[in-house]
Amino acid sequence: MNQNSKMEKLVSLCKRRGFIFQSAEKYGGLQGFWDFGPLGVELKNNLKKSWWQRFVQERNDIVGLDSSIITNPTVWEKSGHVQGFSDKLIECKDCNRRFKDADLDGSEPGPLKCPYCHSEKITKAKDFNTMFKTFVGPVEDSSATAYLRPETAQNIFVNFENIRQATRLKVPFGIAQIGKAFRNEITPGNFIFRSREFEQMEIEYFVEPKNDERWFEKWVVESHQWFIDLGIKKENLRLYKQPKSELAHYSKATTDIEYNFPFSAKGGEKGWAELMGIANRTDFDLKAHDFIYKDENNQEFVPYVIEPSAGVDRAMLAILLDAYEEIKGGRTTTTESNKEVEVVLRLHKSLAPYKVAVLPLSKKEQLSKPALEIYQNLQKHFMTAYDEISSIGRRYRRQDEIGTPYCVTVDFESLEDKKVTVRDRDTMGQDRVEIGDLMEYLDEKLTE
Ligand SMILES: [Zn+2]
Numbered sequence: 001m002n003q004n005s006k007m008e009k010l011v012s013l014c015k016r017r018g019f020i021f022q023s024a025e026k027y028g029g030l031q032g033f034w035d036f037g038p039l040g041v042e043l044k045n046n047l048k049k050s051w052w053q054r055f056v057q058e059r060n061d062i063v064g065l066d067s068s069i070i071t072n073p074t075v076w077e078k079s080g081h082v083q084g085f086s087d088k089l090i091e092c093k094d095c096n097r098r099f100k101d102a103d104l105d106g107s108e109p110g111p112l113k114c115p116y117c118h119s120e121k122i123t124k125a126k127d128f129n130t131m132f133k134t135f136v137g138p139v140e141d142s143s144a145t146a147y148l149r150p151e152t153a154q155n156i157f158v159n160f161e162n163i164r165q166a167t168r169l170k171v172p173f174g175i176a177q178i179g180k181a182f183r184n185e186i187t188p189g190n191f192i193f194r195s196r197e198f199e200q201m202e203i204e205y206f207v208e209p210k211n212d213e214r215w216f217e218k219w220v221v222e223s224h225q226w227f228i229d230l231g232i233k234k235e236n237l238r239l240y241k242q243p244k245s246e247l248a249h250y251s252k253a254t255t256d257i258e259y260n261f262p263f264s265a266k267g268g269e270k271g272w273a274e275l276m277g278i279a280n281r282t283d284f285d286l287k288a289h290d291f292i293y294k295d296e297n298n299q300e301f302v303p304y305v306i307e308p309s310a311g312v313d314r315a316m317l318a319i320l321l322d323a324y325e326e327i328k329g330g331r332t333t334t335t336e337s338n339k340e341v342e343v344v345l346r347l348h349k350s351l352a353p354y355k356v357a358v359l360p361l362s363k364k365e366q367l368s369k370p371a372l373e374i375y376q377n378l379q380k381h382f383m384t385a386y387d388e389i390s391s392i393g394r395r396y397r398r399q400d401e402i403g404t405p406y407c408v409t410v411d412f413e414s415l416e417d418k419k420v421t422v423r424d425r426d427t428m429g430q431d432r433v434e435i436g437d438l439m440e441y442l443d444e445k446l447t448e
Contacts, residue, residue, distance in 0.1 A: 032188030
C-alpha cells in the first residue's frame with residue numbers, strides 16, 4: 001500500500017466512521033483544530049486510561065493532578081515561556097505564505113527557498129511567540145493578559161510543594177497529568193500530528209541530582225515498553241537520542257520515541273517523527289519557581305526532573321496507522337466479499353472503542369428480542385454495539401473496520417440450544433458459547 005494513500009484512507013475512515021472530524025467542518029473548519037467523534041472519544045479515553053493505570057494506579061511513587069488551563073501569568077514569566085517560547089517565522093514575498101525556518105527548502109545548493117513556491121524572496125526569520133493570549137476579567141489590557149498553557153508541565157512544577165506536603169511523598173516521586181495544551185503553530189498539519197489544540201500525558205519525576213542519569217534511562221525503557229504493550233509494532237518504533245545541538249536550553253539529555261509515520265514531519269528523514277520525548281530537565285524548573293527540597297537528614301537540595309511527555313493525539317494517530325490493514329479480495333469466501341478490499345483495524349483489545357457487537361442473524365422479532373436482551377446485559381460491562389441492518393457478512397466487516405474484537409451472533413439455533421456464536425476479529429475463529437456464560441467468556445478473552 002502506498003504510504004501517502006494509507007494516510008488518506010485513514011483520514012477518510014476516521015471521518016466516515018466517526019473517529020475524527022475537522023472542527024466546525026460546517027463552516028470550513030479551523031486549521032489545527034479537530035473534533036473527536038463517537039469512536040474517537042472512546043479510543044482516546046481508553047488510551048488515557050491505559051496510561052493512567054500503568055503510571056499512576058499501579059505505582060506507589062506517582063500521583064495525579066488536574067490543573068487549570070489558564071493560570072497566573074507569572075508562571076510563564078518564571079518558566080521563560082513569555083520571553084522565549086517562540087518559533088522562527090518567515091514570510092514569502094511572492095506567495096505570501098508564512099512558515100517556520102525549519103520548513104525552508106534547502107534541497108538545492110544556493111540560498112534557501114520558500115517551501116511552497118520555491119521563491120528566494122523571503123523575509124528574515126523573526127521570533128513568533130506561540131502561546132495563545134487571552135484576557136481574564138472584563139478589561140482587555142496588559143494587566144489582564146493571560147495565556148492558554150502551552151504545556152501541562154509548568155502547572156505540575158508550581159504544585160510541587162502542595163503535593164509533597166499533601167502526600168508526604170519523598171524523592172524520588174512523580175506527578176502525572178493528562179490535559180489540553182495550546183500552541184499557535186505556524187504550520188499545523190499532517191492530520192492530528194501537529195495541532196494547535198492538543199492533549200498531553202506528562203509525568204514530572206523528581207530525583208536526587210546524582211541519580212538523574214539512572215532514572216532517565218529507566219524512563220526511556222518504561223515509556224518505550226508502554227507503546228509496545230499497546231500493540232504498536234516494534235519495527236515501527238525507534239529511539240532517537242537528540243544531539244547536543246538540538247537540545248532545549250533546559251535539557252541535559254532528551255531521547256525521543258519516534259514512530260515511522262507515512263509522512264515527513266521534520267527536515268531530515270521521511271517517516272520517523274516524535275511520538276514522545278523523555279527529557280532530563282535538570283533543576284531548571286524547580287529553581288525557576290524557587291522550590292527547595294529537604295530530605296530526612298535535613299539535607300537541602302533542588303531535585304532534578306525527568307520528564308516523560310507524550311502527546312495523546314499523536315499516540316492515537318500512530319495507533320490507528322499501525323492497526324490499519326487492508327486485505328484485497330477480503331478474508332471471507334462468501335461471494336459478496338470477493339471483489340472488495342476488506343479493512344481490519346487490529347487495535348489492541350484494551351483500546352478498541354467497542355469491545356463487542358451483538359448481531360441478530362435476522363431482524364425478525366423472534367431473534368431481535370433475545371439479541372437486545374443480551375445487548376442490554378453486556379452494555380453494563382463493556383462498550384457494546386448493536387447492529388441488525390444488512391447481511392451478516394457486511395456487519396462483520398463494519399465491526400472489523402472499527403476494530404471491534406468480538407461479534408456475538410444470535411441465530412435461530414440459539415432459540416433451541418441457548419447458545420450464541422462468538423467471532424474473533426483477528427482469527428475469524430468462531431466459538432459456540434452458552435448465553436449464561438457469555439459475560440465471563442468475553443471478560444476472559446478481553447483481558448487475556
Ligand atoms: Zn512562496
